Amino acid sequence: GAGVSQTPSNKVTEKGKYVELRCDPISGHTALYWYRQSLGQGPEFLIYFQGTGAADDSGLPNDRFFAVRPEGSVSTLKIQRTERGDSAVYLCASSLHQPTDTQYFGPGTRLTVL
């Protein structure tokens, strides 16, 4: 079956602009996660959805970052007033029910803020 997909695969934007990153999880997975991976580091947790609601958003670095999952399937990560430090690979993952289930990752979106 289809895995986790993310669009776009690459996004280049200018400092101060708004961006949206999309994640399509595996069908039937209730849990969805966003991570950010900077060069030389492991993925850093941002937010976890259980169904439509954000169960844990403690990893969002500041209020410029926001994510939604209105119908409990597709999720969008939104970044306002982008900064050069936001440049990273943004990974999405989904799992059947909870964070400690096997998480299946998408290929990521590489965001570059000029």
Place this chain on the structure above:
Amino acid sequence: ILNVEQSPQSLHVQEGDSTNFTCSFPSSNFYALHWYRWETAKSPEALFVMTLNGDEKKKGRISATLNTKEGYSYLYIKGSQPEDSATYLCAFASGSARQLTFGSGTQLTVLP
């Protein structure tokens, strides 16, 4: 802040060599330990989810062990092949947070 460390940071081995690397994590409040393989330009791929002290998991030539009392896990690759070249990530889940905290990974290069 949970500290998950992996060593070595990078490793070069010859085809056919066996190798292993380490993941260290907090020994208190353990819930689960995950291993992932991440090849360049691909999605991270789940290898193992380990939950019990003394767990040993195996998938082909790759195996892993878990010691929750001392807070470490080893990943072993027997008879390394060039296609094993990837970054191997471990991720720790605590009993309270349940979210995965990843290590920085071990980058393995298998030379033909």
